[in-house]
Amino acid sequence: MTERYVVAIDQGTTSTRCIVFDRRGQLVSLAQQEHKQFYPKPGWVEHDAAEIWRNVERLAPQALRRAGITLDQVAAVGIANQRETTVLWDRRTGAPIGRALVWQDTRTDSLVNRLLTRPGADVVQQRAALPLSTYFAGPRLRWMLDHTPGLQERAERGEVLFGTMETWLIWNLTGGLHVTDVTNASRTNLLDVHTLDWSPESLRFFGIPRAMLPEVRPSVAVFGTAAAAFPGVRIGAALGDQQAALFGQTCFIPGEAKCTYGTGSFLLLNTGTELVRSDNGLLSTVAYQVGGAPAHFALEGSIAITGSLVQWFRDQLELIASAPEIETLARTVADNGGCYIVPAFSGLYAPHWRSEARGVIVGLTSYITKGHLARAVLEATAWQTREVVDAMNADSGLTLRTLKVDGGMTADNLLMQSVADVLDVPVVRPLAAETVSLGAAYAAGLAVGYWPDLEDLRRNWHRAGQWLPAMDPARRETEYGNWRRAVERTFDWIQPA
C-alpha cells in the first residue's frame, strides 16, 4: 500500500506555505514564498490577491516534488489563512478588484468612528460578539464599496464577490465555489455567532448586499474538490490561522490555550461550546466547528505587532539583515538600558483597543545602542503577551499554568526566555513549529477520515522545548511598571479630524 499524506496551505501575512504532513503529524516537505507588502500611505497595508494565488499554484507541485509523492497520495488539503484580510473580485473574470486590504490596515478608522455613533451599532456588536473595529473585515468591505466608483451597484447585481483569503483560495482551487468557514466568518463583524450565519441586521447596518457574500460552512468538512493546484484532491478544511494553530496544538478541551508568535501574536483559550464574553478586552471568536457538531468558541487576545516589529527593524531601519539576527544583536547587551518600544503601529489591540494610539520609543539617552533597541523589540513581544495573559486570567478566573507556544518567533531563544520570565510560568514549544499548517492538516485529515478522531491527534503532541522563568520578581514588577507607563504614552496620538 502506498503511503498517503495530507497537505496544508498556510496563507500567512508575510508568506504562503505548502506543507506535506505524514500520519504522525510530522512535516515531510515544505515550500514557501513571501509575497509583496504594499504600504501606500501611513496605516495602509495591502496585498495582491492574484500574486498570492499564483504563489499557491507554484508552491503546490513544489511541495509534492520535495516530498517525492504524487497527487493520488494526497488524502486531503486543508487551508489556514491570515484572517480579516479583505478581497473583492469579479465573479465573471475572477480578477481581483483593487488590492486586498490587510488586517493591519487602519484606513477604516474614521469610518468605524462614524458607524459607532449610528443607531443599531450596539445590536451589530452584540450579534457578532465583537467590537466594531478597524481590525475586522466588514468595515473594510464597506470602505471598498464606498471608494470604488460603481462598485455598490455591481455588487447589488451580484457581479462582485467578497471573501477573506480562504474564500479567495477555495474559489480559485475549485474554479468557482464561493464559501467561507465559521472561524473566518466570525472575524467580519457580519456574522451572527448564535445562528452561525450572516446577520440580516448587520448586513443592513453596513449596507452590504447579501449576493456578494460566501456561504458559511463548518471549518472541518469537505468543501469540494480542487480543480487547480491539487487537481482531484478534496479540500477538507478551512480555518483562520490562529484557530488552526489552536487545533494544531490539540487544544480541544475547554481551558486549553496557546499563543502563536508570527507577524502578530494571538493567544487563544478554548471555552468549549459556550461563547464567553470578555470584561477585560479580549475577543470572543469561533474556534472551530467539526461537521454538523456544535461549534467551539475561544477567548482571544490579539496583538497586532510582534514579528512585524522585527521586520520593521530589518526592512525600514536596516539595523539587521535577517529577522533571527535580532537575537544576536540583542545579546550584545545585558539589558534594555532603560529603553522601551511600544509598537502601536496599527493602534493597540488587546487588551487596550486604542485605534488612535501610535508607536513610541521611550527612555532614550546617549547610552542607548542598537543592541538596547533590539532588546526592547523582543521585550515588547513579551510584555504584550503579559498584558493579554493578565486579561485572560481575569476573565476566566483561572491562572494560566504553562503557555504553549508556536510560530516563527519561537525560534528566538532569548524571546522565549523573556516570555517565561515576564509571565512567571513555563513556556512550552511542541514538536511542530508549523502549528498553523499542522492544524489545517489535522482538520482536513479528520474530514476525510485520514485520522479517526481528536484523541488520536492529541497523542501526536510532544514537548520539544521548554523555558522556565528565571527573573527576579522585584525586577519583573519594576519592568512591568515601566512598560505600562510606556504604553500610556502611545494613547491619544491621532487626534480626531
Place this chain on the structure above:
Amino acid sequence: MPGTVQSIERAAAILRMLAGGPGRLGLAEIARSLDLAKGTVHGILRTLQHVGFVEQDRGSGHYQLGAALLHLGTSYLDINELRSRSINWADPLAARSGEAVRIGTVLEGRVLVVHHVFRPDDTFQTLDIGTLLPLHATALGKVLLAYRAERPAADLDRYTHRTVVAAKELAAELERVREAGWGADVEEYTVGEAAVAAPIRGYGGLVVGAIGVSGLVERICDSRYRPQPKLVGYVRDAARAVSRDLGAARR
C-alpha cells in the same frame, strides 16, 4: 591560461573596483569600466550579493563591498539564523528517531549547541542551547572538525576510556567521517550514551554546522556497537533538508 575560470576573474575585478572606488558604484559604471556586457556584470553582482561579498543600496541600486568580506575568517551564518532555518527539520528528526536532536557549530575550538529538541517522550529535560562541547569527543564535533582546515588541539582531553585522544587515530576517524558523510560517538563523551551527526552545508557546499541525535547507547547502536543504519539515514536526510534550505546544491 588553461585552468582559469573567467567568471571568477571577472568577479575579482569587480571586487577590486568596488574596493578602490570612493563610494558606491552603479551597474552601468562597473560594466563600462570593465568593458563587459551589463547582463554579465549583473549576474556576477547578484552572485556576489548572494554570498554577502557585495551589498546593494536599496534607494539608489548602487553596489558596495559587503560586510561578509570583512569577516571572512569567522562563520558567515549567524547562529540564530541557523536555528531559525533548521527548526522545521530538527523536529521531524526527533519524531522519527525518538531521540534528542542538537545542532552545533564551531566556537573557539568547541562545539556550540545552537539548537536542541527534546527527546519526544515528555519526560523532564532542560534546554542546553549555548552549551559548549568538545570537538574530538562528540559526533557533532567530529563532523565539524572533519570539514575544517584547522587542526585539532594537540593535547586532547579524555572523557571516557573510549575517547579518541591520539592525533593519528583522530585523523583516521575524521577521514572516515569525510568518506561516509556522517560521524558518530559511541560512549566517547559520556558512558552509556552514543550519538550520530551529519554536516549542514551552505552555499558552495561550505559546512556551516552539524545536526545529530544522541541517546542511550543501546537505542542508538545495534548489538555490534555500531549506529543503526536507519537512524543514520534519518540524520543524513535531515542534514540534507536543512542544507537545501540554506542554498547548498543538491548532492
